[in-house]
Amino acid sequence: MRSGAAVLVEALRQEKVDLLFAYPGGSVIPIFDALYDAPDIKLILPRHEQGGGHMADGYARACGRVGVVIATSGPGATNLVTALATANFDSVPLVAITGQVKTKLIGNDAFQEADITGITRPVTKHNFLVRNVDELGHCLTAAFHIARTGRPGPVLVDIPVDVSMAKTDVPLPTEVHLAGYRPHVEGNxxxxxxxxxxxxxxxxxxxxxxxxxxxxxxxxxxxxxxxxxxxxxxxxxxxxxxxxxxxxxxxxxxxxxxxxxxxxxxxxxxxxxxxxxxxxxxxxxxxxxxxxxxxxxxxxxxxxxxxxxxxxxxxxxxxxxxxxxxxxxxxxxxxxxxxxxxxxxxxxxHPLTYSSGGLRPQYVIEQLDEAAPDDAIICTEVGQNQMWTAQYYKFKIPRTFVSSGGLGTMGYGLPAAIGAQLACPGRRVIDVAGDGSIQMNIQELATAVQNKLPVVVCILNNGHLGMVRQWQQLFYKSRYSGTILEGNPDFVKLAEAYGALGRRVTEAKDVRGALDEALASGRTYVLDFVVEPEENVFPMVPAGEAIDRMIGGMT
Amino acid sequence: MTESKQVISAVVENRPGVLAHISGLFASRGYNIDSLAVGETENPLYSRITVVARGDEAILEQIRKQLAKVIDVIRVTELSGQNFVERDLMLIKVNAPAAKRGEILELAEVFEGKIVDIGVKHIMIEISGPEQKIEAFVELVRPYGIHELVRTGRVAMLRGVSGRPARAAESGEEKKSKN
Missing domain, CATH: 3.40.50.1220 (TPP-binding domain)
Structure with missing residues (x-):
């Protein structure tokens, strides 16, 4: 006989999980306690559950294995929702374990209770609420199987705290048969x-x-x-x-x-x-x-x-x-x-082209393309930074571009870069960010520093929420409603406050040197590139038009 | 694109949350459904859901595919265009003062309805059959005044046997192609 939490550890070992992202809370203390006795499974503590979810996602995209994230019931679980939706859209294999209130309290509006299987139904490939410890092993084996096969995706397993503590002698199945799940892999x-x-x-x-x-x-x-x-x-x-x-x-x-x-x-x-x-x-x-x-x-x-x-x-x-x-x-x-x-x-x-003069964000990406080794993993946030990276960085190798495509999640890049760096310790990992999106999960700098990860963050700092500003400029008569970022922090000092290194770059001539320095430092490094404030991403097809109706960026 | 109705039958795992999952799927993707009926099958592990959906062929195809994609859905069958039996059951409480009672009872008899409750001023009739029959009856009794009406929604089944009796099929039921 062993506890539900011990069954979870068994399942993690069976899946050869050697690293996971986990944020504690009342309903998952038994699971954390079991992990305390599993030194072969490294526990990475993010600073926010959303960050943990994106880390597991970045890990999975970089190395192709299933990413694992653990969060507690209620707010811990709801904080995972964006990360699950991100992974679901881009077909990323994740297993999310959430704590749940005691089975007897489910449905009673107990402290830190959320109907997380109900909430995540539309944003996961599948989910389970485990009401009996005897079923836990089956659910976990099924969760990993569903996450990684067919069209991969996130699977959530919600485990009430009493199920984690209850004892069972039901062995963990090595495989499961699911009548309703037979991915069709061989083409006709x-x-x-x-x-x-x-x-x-x-x-x-x-x-x-x-x-x-x-x-x-x-x-x-x-x-x-x-x-x-x-x-x-x-x-x-x-x-x-x-x-x-x-x-x-x-x-x-x-x-x-x-x-x-x-x-x-x-x-x-x-x-x-x-x-x-x-x-x-x-x-x-x-x-x-x-x-x-x-x-x-x-x-x-x-x-x-x-x-x-x-x-x-x-x-x-x-x-x-x-x-x-x-x-x-x-x-x-x-x-x-x-x-x-x-x-x-x-x-x-009609080659891709941009104007010269000043410090152009496209130039920063071109320089990054030259400075970074071919196998470097480039993560992005969402918005102009993402599109410039897609346009001007010449990706050569699969799994080197890690970005939230379908859902378009701002705040994805930094935690994803942390996950990618943990998946591929010997490689260079860079997060290309905007000054808006980096602030959505900037607390994860602490996670990077704590784990001594040499992630380089390149902020293309234009003082705006640039992509929306661009749409406002082009289609809303430059009425910049809510897109001017006044009150940005000093990103260099912020990096230093977290124990990372930081450097501000304002001139084109300093870009390459700064990149080389950051990439060689072996430290978490934030580069604050102060770029042209109103640069646009071109060419562009206005939403809903035919794709040959392109505007801008033509010579 | 022409809109049509389609009767879709799905065998699903009989466990909590599956019906919510499927109705949520219809809601979040904006599919139009006329009715949805669910009940246990001959095998208590499985339930059968009968959905009557509306849309053009592309939408109906998406509905079938999205249903099949749900991991707790074991098999999806499109019944429209095949030889199938469909039934809808209705309980209807009709206003029936003594003077009109005879007429109403006669109508119920023609439609093979059953009288399940009778009071001083009303009659409750149980009637089952295909949708047109139910609707025709409703129209015929409407002039008398309808107090209340409830319907199960359509349930449907293919005629003939597919070869395997239920017991043997238990472990072998699976979707043809799904993800």
Whole structure:
């Protein structure tokens, strides 16, 4: 016989969890007590449960393993909601353990009670409320299984405090059978043949690759497919790193802040090959005008993603890697000289560009691209900092771009960087932030310092909530309602107060030196780049327009 | 895009929270449903949910897929277009003064209704059948005055047998393709 908390430790060991993020509270004290006797499982204490959730997420995205976060009942659990929604949107495998009030008190509005399974139902892949300690092992094994298989996602297990303390002799199952969960991973061969034939016949094909390529580990196969069939490749935000940015077949990112040539290529194509992507509105713009002359192939592991936003002609339900293994065999080289020449023409005519003079945020990212090693992990917050990073940093390797794509969570980057650094101790991890979003989870500097993590935070400090300010400038007559950040702290002193290093950079000539110094310091380091206050992210497709209706950033 | 109605039947795990999960799914994604009925099946581990949903084909397809994606949902079947039996059960309390009672009882008899309660001024009738029959009866008794009316929502089942009796199917039931 052992306690529920001991069953949890067993389950963590079975899943080879050697590190987790946990914030204590009344309902999880028995779990923390059991972890006290498990020196093989390192406990990282965030300064806020949301931070802990994003750390587990950054950990999972950087190394591909399931991230684990523990929080107490009530506010501890509700503080996880944003982190769970972030992970759910971007298909990140997480297991969240929450404490719950005693089973007898559930539903009685007890102290620190929240119906967390009810609250998180729409933002998790699945969740469990464990009412009996005999079921705990089954739920935990199932939680890890569901989180990491199929389309990965967060799973929450809510454990009442008396269940953690109760004894059971039910053994922990090594695997579980779930009647309602059988992910479809093998693509239908007949459909794959039809897709290959369409690629071989296409005159103007474009591959549109998303995060599914990275999650399934299909980057090498994607490159083979593109090269063998001679198809240009554009990636989504979540797909950055899945295809080498410097390849002549690369079109960079598409969509609202995508490259001119990626969007034009999609609109002029006769075949769109969507691989592990889900036709988000930031990609398609006006769906009725998206790729009007193209047939659409869609490979996705989630049947519900297919024909959700865009009617698909050739659906293939399956894991991107397993499907591509077969697809690569079936395609052959096609010249497509005219098509590639047209794309080359667009690239020459409309490259990504920005104005010179002053300290431009794009320049900081370009310098970072040069200063950081190829395997550096770049995390971002959300807003202009995220888009400039996506545009100007040339990602070469999968799992080096860690960013909240679907939910767009400000405050994600710093905790995610901490998680990524813990997952990959030997590598450089950088958080590109804005002066707005860094303040949403800045307390996690303490976590970075406590754990001696050499995370470098690059704040692109423009004194505004820049992306919203940009929309206000362009579409609301420059009425800057609530977007001017007066009263920002001195970020250098703040870093120092936390025991980190800090440096302010105001001139372009000092950027590279500051980056090199921070990257070499081996310390948590905050760089405060005071950039042009009203720089915009271009090109840009106004929301709801067709994606070739781009404004700005054209020479 | 033409709107149509579809009867969808789902076998789900019989445990707390599953119905809330499914009704929450419909609410959060803005799907229109006409009715939703739920009850235990021949196997107490499972419940069957019958949903009548409305929308164009793309939306109805999404509804089926999103339902199948729920981990506690074991199987989703679209019944529309197949040979199935559907029933809705209604209890209706009709205003029935002595002078009108005979007419109402006659109507109930034509519709194969059962008289389940009778008072000085009212009759309660139980009636079951397909939706059109129920609605036709409501319209016919409306002139007498309806005190109260309650319906179960539609339940439906395919005709014929799919090959396996319930007992053998217990462990083998699974979704064809889901995530």
């Amino acid at each position: 061969l007949r459909q794959i043949r039809i897709a290959a034939e369409a690629i071989n016949q296409a005159q103007r094909p474009v591959i549109y690759a998303g995060g599914g390529i990275i999650i399934s580990g299909a980057s090498d196969l994607l490159r083979q497919l593109a090269e063998k069939s001679n198809c240009p490749v554009t990636t989504t935000l979540m797909g950055l790193g899945c295809f080498p940015g410097r390849s002549p077949l690369s079109l960079g990112m598409l969509g609202m802040h995508g490259t001119f040539y990626a969007n034009y290529a999609i609109m002029e194509s006769d075949l769109v090959v969507a691989l592990g992507a889900r036709f988000d509105d930031r990609i398609t713009g006006d769906v009725t005008k998206f790729a009007p002359g193209a047939r659409i192939i869609h490979v996705d592991i989630d049947p519900a993603s297919i024909s959700k936003n865009i009617k698909v002609d050739i659906p293939v339900v399956g894991d991107a890697r397993l499907v591509l293994e077969k697809l690569v065999e079936l395609v052959h080289f096609v010249e497509r000289r005219d098509w590639l020449a047209r794309i080359e023409g667009w690239k020459k005519k």
